[in-house]
Amino acid sequence: MTKWAGTSRPQRKVRRMAVAALAAVSMALTACTGGGTPTPSVTGATVDPTAKSLVIGATAEPATLDPTATDGAAGTQALLYNVYETLVKLDAEGHPKPLLAQAWNASPDGLTYTFKLNPAATFSDGTKVTAQAVADNIARIQNENVAPKLKTTMALVSSAAVVDDATIDITLTKPSVRWLYEMAGAAGIVMNPAGFAAAGRQTAGSGPLTLDVWLPGDSIALKKNTAYWGTPVRFDAVTFRYFKDPGAMTASMETGQLDIISNLQAPETVEQFADTSRFNVIQGSTDGEVTLAINNGGEHSNVDDPDPEKRVPRNPGNPALADVRVRKAITMAIDRQALLDTVWSGKGQLIGSMVVPTDPFYEDLTGVNPYNPDEARRLLAEAGHPKLTLRLRPAALPYASKAAQFVASQLAAVGITATVDELGFQQPWISTVMGQADYDLSIIAHVEPHDIFTFANPNYYWRYNNPDVTALAASADAGSQEQYVAELKQAARIVAEDAAAVWLFALPNLVVAKQGITGIPQNANSSLSFDVTTIARA
Amino acid sequence: MLARLGIFVASLLAASLVIFVITQALPGDVAAAILGFGATPEQLAAKRAELGTDRPFLIQYADWIGGVLHGDFGRSWYSDIPVATLIAPRLEVTSSLVLLGLALALVIALPLGAVAALERRQWQGFTTSALAQFGMAIPAFWAGILLVFVFAVTLRWFPANGYSPLARGLGPWASHLVLPVVALGAVQGAVLIRYVRSAFLEVLGEDYYRTARSIGWTRWRALARHGVRNAALSLVTVLGLQLATVIVGAIVIERVFVLPGLGSLLLDMVGRHDLIVVRGVVLLLVFVVLLINAAVDISYALIDPRLRTSGRA
Numbered sequence: 001m002t003k004w005a006g007t008s009r010p011q012r013k014v015r016r017m018a019v020a021a022l023a024a025v026s027m028a029l030t031a032c033t034g035g036g037t038p039t040p041s042v043t044g045a046t047v048d049p050t051a052k053s054l055v056i057g058a059t060a061e062p063a064t065l066d067p068t069a070t071d072g073a074a075g076t077q078a079l080l081y082n083v084y085e086t087l088v089k090l091d092a093e094g095h096p097k098p099l100l101a102q103a104w105n106a107s108p109d110g111l112t113y114t115f116k117l118n119p120a121a122t123f124s125d126g127t128k129v130t131a132q133a134v135a136d137n138i139a140r141i142q143n144e145n146v147a148p149k150l151k152t153t154m155a156l157v158s159s160a161a162v163v164d165d166a167t168i169d170i171t172l173t174k175p176s177v178r179w180l181y182e183m184a185g186a187a188g189i190v191m192n193p194a195g196f197a198a199a200g201r202q203t204a205g206s207g208p209l210t211l212d213v214w215l216p217g218d219s220i221a222l223k224k225n226t227a228y229w230g231t232p233v234r235f236d237a238v239t240f241r242y243f244k245d246p247g248a249m250t251a252s253m254e255t256g257q258l259d260i261i262s263n264l265q266a267p268e269t270v271e272q273f274a275d276t277s278r279f280n281v282i283q284g285s286t287d288g289e290v291t292l293a294i295n296n297g298g299e300h301s302n303v304d305d306p307d308p309e310k311r312v313p314r315n316p317g318n319p320a321l322a323d324v325r326v327r328k329a330i331t332m333a334i335d336r337q338a339l340l341d342t343v344w345s346g347k348g349q350l351i352g353s354m355v356v357p358t359d360p361f362y363e364d365l366t367g368v369n370p371y372n373p374d375e376a377r378r379l380l381a382e383a384g385h386p387k388l389t390l391r392l393r394p395a396a397l398p399y400a401s402k403a404a405q406f407v408a409s410q411l412a413a414v415g416i417t418a419t420v421d422e423l424g425f426q427q428p429w430i431s432t433v434m435g436q437a438d439y440d441l442s443i444i445a446h447v448e449p450h451d452i453f454t455f456a457n458p459n460y461y462w463r464y465n466n467p468d469v470t471a472l473a474a475s476a477d478a479g480s481q482e483q484y485v486a487e488l489k490q491a492a493r494i495v496a497e498d499a500a501a502v503w504l505f506a507l508p509n510l511v512v513a514k515q516g517i518t519g520i521p522q523n524a525n526s527s528l529s530f531d532v533t534t535i536a537r538a
Numbered sequence: 539m540l541a542r543l544g545i546f547v548a549s550l551l552a553a554s555l556v557i558f559v560i561t562q563a564l565p566g567d568v569a570a571a572i573l574g575f576g577a578t579p580e581q582l583a584a585k586r587a588e589l590g591t592d593r594p595f596l597i598q599y600a601d602w603i604g605g606v607l608h609g610d611f612g613r614s615w616y617s618d619i620p621v622a623t624l625i626a627p628r629l630e631v632t633s634s635l636v637l638l639g640l641a642l643a644l645v646i647a648l649p650l651g652a653v654a655a656l657e658r659r660q661w662q663g664f665t666t667s668a669l670a671q672f673g674m675a676i677p678a679f680w681a682g683i684l685l686v687f688v689f690a691v692t693l694r695w696f697p698a699n700g701y702s703p704l705a706r707g708l709g710p711w712a713s714h715l716v717l718p719v720v721a722l723g724a725v726q727g728a729v730l731i732r733y734v735r736s737a738f739l740e741v742l743g744e745d746y747y748r749t750a751r752s753i754g755w756t757r758w759r760a761l762a763r764h765g766v767r768n769a770a771l772s773l774v775t776v777l778g779l780q781l782a783t784v785i786v787g788a789i790v791i792e793r794v795f796v797l798p799g800l801g802s803l804l805l806d807m808v809g810r811h812d813l814i815v816v817r818g819v820v821l822l823l824v825f826v827v828l829l830i831n832a833a834v835d836i837s838y839a840l841i842d843p844r845l846r847t848s849g850r851a
Contacts, residue, residue, distance in 0.1 A: 066617075069572065071574020148578070200616065201619045218798035241700070251699065252699055254691050255697060427565075427566035
């Protein structure tokens with residue numbers, strides 16, 4: 001039998017104290033940011049909400065604000081041209097035009113570029129963009145531990161000589177057409193040297209916007225740089241909001257929380273924006289090639305390095321893939337039009353090599369190794385692999401997972417068993433597939449401009465080693481603009497005929513905007529940036 | 539009291555070691571992830587040295603826990619932002635969601651649980667129990683997606699997702715939280731109904747309840763006067779346990795509603811292998827759960843005077 005105890009006065013007091021204590025704990029939990037301290041870290045709290053603002057939905061969220069620290073397009077999408085500026089910028093046709101550099105010329109031997117900086121250009125803190133600042137940025141990429149891709153670009157620079165405040169002579173170790181194109185991307189960013197130390201968490205650019213608040217994983221809020229030296233942006237605040245789930249982004253657009261979806265990751269939802277009184281759908285092209293990577297089986301040049309630290313393990317890919325017949329059979333086994341229809345709702349374009357239609361050296365190569373499962377079976381039998389088991393290790397990204405299922409079922413029809421093993425993109429895909437080439441097949445979109453050059457690098461994870469392609473790429477880079485186009489065209493054809501990879505489709509640029517928003521570039525020619533400098537609201 | 543504090547600190551230290559061991563065992567190399575393709579072994583080594591991930595395990599642990607004891611949780615390996623700075627603005631989001639969600643769950647579960655117990659042989663009781671079963675079977679993320687579709691996309695009553703901090707006004711804060719709190723609280727409420735029901739059922743079989751009824755009190759009055767306090771003992775235990783579940787549920791809800799809370803931070807940083815942040819967030823969550831358990835223990839003594847004397851022995 002339970003005995004009931006009444007509540008006496010002192011007990012009540014204890015209880016009240018306990019309740020107060022619990023309340024204090026919960027207050028402490030809720031009130032951490034509400035307490036007057038200026039930590040406005042949640043979605044752009046310092047900008048007046050009545051100001052002219054633009055909210056953009058995006059998917060690739062940067063891990064650091066320093067666009068030179070890490071590989072990939074996420075770091076530059078929100079910041080390039082908006083916050084950070086480069087010496088040159090590419091126009092809609094993909095040709096370099098002035099930005100921080102008013103003019104430039106190459107010496108007759110193609111070794112030295114002389115850049116004349118715009119004398120009006122200033123950083124957001126008011127200091128001038130000088131030739132010394134350009135030299136400091138080159139030195140930083142050369143000497144600091146930044147993304148290897150940028151180091152490779154700047155390794156070409158043998159000297160950066162400051163002539164005067166607004167003139168710099170940059171001398172290369174060998175002539176390179178491509179180097180100037182690279183100056184329009186992350187390698188060409190001129191950061192305020194005063195901001196080098198804190199570049200991961202603060203920006204120090206010369207662009208029309210500056211960082212207001214960054215809430216990692218959620219949003220980057222930018223505000224107008226009122227002292228901008230060029231044509232100002234038409235908004236007081238521009239916020240990039242990041243979504244992992246395309247459905248959530250679509251819902252936000254439908255409810256009017258977003259002004260723009262920077263690139264629709266669920267093209268099947270495009271019908272939801274069919275109401276032209278509310279929305280405007282812009283379909284253009286990007287530099288992205290969705291690629292079924294094949295481990296071509298070429299050995300990495302560091303395999304026999306005497307230094308064990310530098311030695312790379314032997315290529316762990318399936319040796320059958322070194323046979324061009326097997327690679328051709330894989331290409332011919334896949335109905336790429338059906339794949340595009342299934343995976344990306346038919347939006348996008350079929351391509352036959354690592355070149356997108358907006359590249360100056362594009363040529364329609366979709367007819368090389370066309371869809372033909374019977375021929376694929378015959379080639380496999382001829383190569384002695386009527387049955388073959390391959391590891392298909394796509395990055396765990398929506399389009400790659402969908403494409404992997406489709407590819408696996410089509411390969412099964414010609415006798416290839418593809419065991420699908422999805423790897424998280426940042427980890428471990430980058431280190432396992434890209435770093436160690438521990439894969440047979442993989443799927444990822446390559447968004448770098450002019451990335452045909454990756455097939456000229458035998459160390460790249462394609463492990464494609466064709467001296468002809470390497471020589472063509474080197475000669476194209478060292479020659480004239482015309483030679484660049486002609487020789488890259490040749491290289492693209494060889495790579496296609498070698499079936500060095502399967503180019504599934506070129507990613508479209510699918511932008512959804514509220515009706516009345518204008519000036520959004522149709523083509524994301526440099527997929528590296530969502531450039532807001534031309535955008536306006538009617 | 540001192541012994542209890544000792545156990546608290548020891549549990550926290552043990553948890554910190556477990557967290558460290560598990561995160562350390564995750565496959566992948568953050569230096570390779572940061573630098574991307576083409577990093578030379580020298581560059582990777584330099585990056586590891588910069589981050590300190592090349593040091594022996596115990597040194598890394600000692601360094602981390604030493605910092606934590608001084609309130610320094612380290613800095614993100616990618617962005618160099620202090621972990622505490624990353625966590626601070628998210629506390630408001632997650633605690634708003636968890637506390638309001640739990641409050642809603644209680645508001646749902648207490649009256650309905652009482653109905654289910656008192657009217658257990660009537661249609662009201664059956665209906666309530668059936669509803670509870672049904673509610674428990676709904677995954678919170680699915681409820682979230684459904685709520686967004688109906689109340690945000692179709693009816694436009696609330697924003698589809700996102701968060702507006704309290705500092706920017708109560709109205710926007712509340713409107714952003716309604717749907718996530720309902721998604722979290724309704725499902726939790728359904729779970730709680732069953733516990734409330736069985737706790738009350740136990741009371742209904744007790745002598746004091748029969749006595750109260752025999753002196754002419756109504757069922758509801760007897761239950762309210764004697765039942766609630768007696769049932770509270772087991773309910774507080776359940777609530778303590780459920781709160782941990784609610785925090786886990788909040789992680790899912792934060793994803794569905796794109797709320798910048800601790801759960802979103804945790805998932806992002808695990809995906810990115812930014813382990814120093816992961817450790818900080820998990821340790822904080824463990825701390826909160828331990829604190830709740832301690833509060834549950836203390837509340838026993840407040841609710842039931844008999845436990846107060848035994849506590850001292």
